[in-house]
Amino acid sequence: MGDRHWTVTGPLDANLQCAVCSDGLDEPRKLAGCGHYFCRSCIEAWLRTNATCPIDRHPASLGGLEQPDRLVVAMLGDLRIACSLCDFRGAQSAHQCPQFACPAPGCGFCGADNDHLLRHTERAHPALHPAPSPRARPDKSSSQLAYADQHDDHASDNLLLAGVAFAATLAGGFFLGKALANNSKKERQ
Ligand SMILES: [Zn+2]
Ligand SMILES: [Zn+2]
Ligand SMILES: [Zn+2]
Ligand SMILES: [Zn+2]
Secondary structure, rough: OOOOOOEEOOOOOOOHHHOOOOEEEEOOOEEEEOOEEEEEEHHHHHOOOEEEOOOOOEOOHHHHOOOOOOHHOOOOHHOOOEOOOOEEEHHHHHOOOOOHHHOOOOOOOOOOHHHHHHHHHHHHOOHHOOOOOOOOOOOOOOOHHHHHHHOOHHHHHHHHHHHHHHHHHHHHHHHHHHHHHHHHHHHHH
């Protein structure tokens, strides 16, 4: 179900299993009200036609999806997975999918999924994350991830990647400008 691109091949702890697709949590999201976890694509699809948690029927909405706790991300990193996009087999944390390559010039980083790529670009290339567009919430804590969550999932992936690619072009110019500035400084000394 959804747009997941990998499946678990090894043992799967029930706590790391999505109740909708029965596979390991893919881009996990937490429901604010009850704290249950699901794959992003699974829970977004469910909440388009339901207003409750699939497990305990606690009231839920697309706006109430939260980022996963670090511990969950770390535990998911230990899962043995197989990727259908790049034929990778091994620990999820070692998965570097060419499908989620960093758009920054010369970087070479590949993420395991969109979440992973965004965590990288936010940390390594802050210039790729300019001021949020007028449609995003203005508060600083809402990252590009939260912005993506407010939109249809297929559209958001494309929008997001287009945005990152566009920002990369800008950032490329910025880095180049800086490098040139540094060079001319050196020449003057
Ligand atoms: Zn799922
Ligand atoms: Zn629940
Ligand atoms: Zn892959
Ligand atoms: Zn990068």
